[in-house]
Amino acid sequence: MSAPTETPTNKPAETLSEAARRRTFAVISHPDAGKSTLTEALALHAAAITSAGAVHGKGDRRGVTSDWMEMEQARGISITSAALRIDYGGCVLNLLDTPGHADFSEDTYRVLAAVDCAIMLLDSAKGLEPQTLKLFDVCRARKVPVITFVNKWDRPGREPLELLDEIEQRIGLRPTPLNWPVGIAGDFRGLIDRSDDSYTKLHRTPGGATVAQEERLDHDRAAEIEQDAWIQAREELELLGEIGADYDEESFLAGVSSPVLFGAALPNFGVGQLLRALIDLAPAPSPQADAAGVPRPIEAPFSGLVFKMQANMDKAHRDRMAFVRVCSGRFDRGMVLTHAATGRPFATKYTQAVFGAERHTIDTAFPGDVIALVNAQALRVGDTLYEGPKVEFPPIPSFAPEHFAVARALDAGRYKQFRRGIEQLDTEGVVQVLVSDVRGEQAPVLAAVGPLQFDVVKHRMEHEFRAPIELAHLDYGLARRTDAASAPILHGLSGAEVLTRRLDGELLVLVHNKWRLRVIERDNPGLVLEPLLAGG
Numbered sequence: 001m002s003a004p005t006e007t008p009t010n011k012p013a014e015t016l017s018e019a020a021r022r023r024t025f026a027v028i029s030h031p032d033a034g035k036s037t038l039t040e041a042l043a044l045h046a047a048a049i050t051s052a053g054a055v056h057g058k059g060d061r062r063g064v065t066s067d068w069m070e071m072e073q074a075r076g077i078s079i080t081s082a083a084l085r086i087d088y089g090g091c092v093l094n095l096l097d098t099p100g101h102a103d104f105s106e107d108t109y110r111v112l113a114a115v116d117c118a119i120m121l122l123d124s125a126k127g128l129e130p131q132t133l134k135l136f137d138v139c140r141a142r143k144v145p146v147i148t149f150v151n152k153w154d155r156p157g158r159e160p161l162e163l164l165d166e167i168e169q170r171i172g173l174r175p176t177p178l179n180w181p182v183g184i185a186g187d188f189r190g191l192i193d194r195s196d197d198s199y200t201k202l203h204r205t206p207g208g209a210t211v212a213q214e215e216r217l218d219h220d221r222a223a224e225i226e227q228d229a230w231i232q233a234r235e236e237l238e239l240l241g242e243i244g245a246d247y248d249e250e251s252f253l254a255g256v257s258s259p260v261l262f263g264a265a266l267p268n269f270g271v272g273q274l275l276r277a278l279i280d281l282a283p284a285p286s287p288q289a290d291a292a293g294v295p296r297p298i299e300a301p302f303s304g305l306v307f308k309m310q311a312n313m314d315k316a317h318r319d320r321m322a323f324v325r326v327c328s329g330r331f332d333r334g335m336v337l338t339h340a341a342t343g344r345p346f347a348t349k350y351t352q353a354v355f356g357a358e359r360h361t362i363d364t365a366f367p368g369d370v371i372a373l374v375n376a377q378a379l380r381v382g383d384t385l386y387e388g389p390k391v392e393f394p395p396i397p398s399f400a401p402e403h404f405a406v407a408r409a410l411d412a413g414r415y416k417q418f419r420r421g422i423e424q425l426d427t428e429g430v431v432q433v434l435v436s437d438v439r440g441e442q443a444p445v446l447a448a449v450g451p452l453q454f455d456v457v458k459h460r461m462e463h464e465f466r467a468p469i470e471l472a473h474l475d476y477g478l479a480r481r482t483d484a485a486s487a488p489i490l491h492g493l494s495g496a497e498v499l500t501r502r503l504d505g506e507l508l509v510l511v512h513n514k515w516r517l518r519v520i521e522r523d524n525p526g527l528v529l530e531p532l533l534a535g536g
């Protein structure tokens with residue numbers, strides 16, 4: 001274990017105080033719930049940008065152009081994952097972006113391995129949606145504390161109590177509202193702050209997402225102005241008090257309860273409260289357990305975890321960029337780190353911080369920050385970089401794939417390049433590669449969490465490894481872990497196929513869908529069919 005020693009770059013007292021003011025989080029949501037709008041509203045509210053749209057404007061992407069960006073623009077989706085830094089109230093908020101497209105990939109999940117907290121963003125009219133649920137599962141598995149923001153309260157939606165009930169019933173997360181809306185969804189009047197029972201009336205500011213105009217009203221005045229809406233809100237608040245739905249730090253940090261805020265990102269209602277909740281309630285970086293389970297003190301020399309790789313950001317250089325979450329110590333650009341997997345030195349002369357679509361060179365970073373290392377060919381997702389005595393963090397778990405396709409080299413003469421490319425993409429974690437004697441090594445099965453991963457493989461196989469491929473999609477929708485005894489029985493069943501995961505040798509059985517799986521389970525009791533849990 002490494003002691004919190006002082007090195008020329010690392011000063012434990014400074015590292016501790018800097019870490020204490022970091023909040024590193026991601027927004028989990030279903031597409032269209034308002035993640036981009038909320039990101040802008042947070043940044044805007046914190047006055048980090050001067051006009052809406054500058055950070056995340058979908059129609060106005062600036063920065064490095066590359067074939068990635070071309071692909072992104074052509075499909076109108078966001079592939080790159082970046083971090084946005086917001087300075088607010090003496091804190092540094094690092095918002096890690098999760099790709100928002102309906103095509104899901106493992107990247108989205110891996111970002112959750114690098115955050116200390118998540119905002120679960122719900123559309124007030126829709127409640128919990130499929131991707132919110134999937135992402136929440138990862139948060140739960142990793143015990144990431146979750147703050148819930150019920151968005152679009154300015155539009156017609158569901159009853160607030162009904163939404164809370166859904167959260168509790170469907171995902172077993174105990175909601176503890178921090179504020180309460182006056183006026184039903186679509187008739188948003190204002191918010192009661194449950195911590196001091198104060199009422200803030202909100203006024204729309206023309207021109208969209210600017211900081212909302214707020215007016216403090218005492219209860220008598222509020223009752224007079226809001227009338228029935230006020231009476232209803234007071235009744236609901238009484239009910240909440242009776243059932244004890246009050247904020248509780250211990251259960252929040254354990255991922256058992258979730259503070260809930262109502263608001264609307266577009267007119268910037270309740271966004272200030274969300275920022276406050278992040279600062280007051282969300283945890284600062286805490287010691288991360290290494291592979292042996294020993295927590296690495298925050299103030300120990302530098303250590304960081306690679307949670308995302310981005311290839312070919314710059315066409316001219318074909319570089320590979322590693323996104324690293326700082327876990328301990330102070331980072332200084334130019335320092336030479338050690339790559340835990342190989343023991344080799346890694347120079348960090350060209351370190352960058354990534355804000356929105358733009359890159360900036362950074363000189364220092366502290367626990368909770370995200371740095372981007374260029375020329376990171378040697379690094380893989382899950383790798384550790386450190387200074388001083390060796391430390392290695394446990395690997396980021398791989399996630400349950402739901403899409404499967406057989407890959408074949410279009411040009412049989414380029415089989416060597418094909419094999420090298422597939423191996424490389426497997427090791428990088430772009431897709432999982434499954435093999436079987438039946439299919440042969442020329443036809444590996446690629447397994448993905450989201451179909452977008454296949455596009456990335458196709459693109460990189462053609463442009464980077466010069467081995468274009470064709471993909472034949474397989475009619476399987478889920479995978480289960482099995483064992484050597486069950487495999488031959490499963491392999492003989494229709495609608496099931498057993499393959500080996502190349503990287504770790506796990507035996508996986510692929511099945512069409514959950515109905516087929518149920519039938520198999522019913523007819524063959526005794527077989528090993530373990531779910532592949534998303535998250536750790």
Ligand code: GDP
Pocket residue numbers: 029030031032033034035036037038100151152153154155263264265266267
């Ligand atoms: P994303 O896909 O989750 O990033 O969602 P966007 O931020 O792109 O928002 C989807 C749509 O919902 C856009 O048309 C937004 O203008 C709209 N929207 C987002 N937040 C709000 C809100 O608070 N109120 C209203 N009325 N519309 C919103």
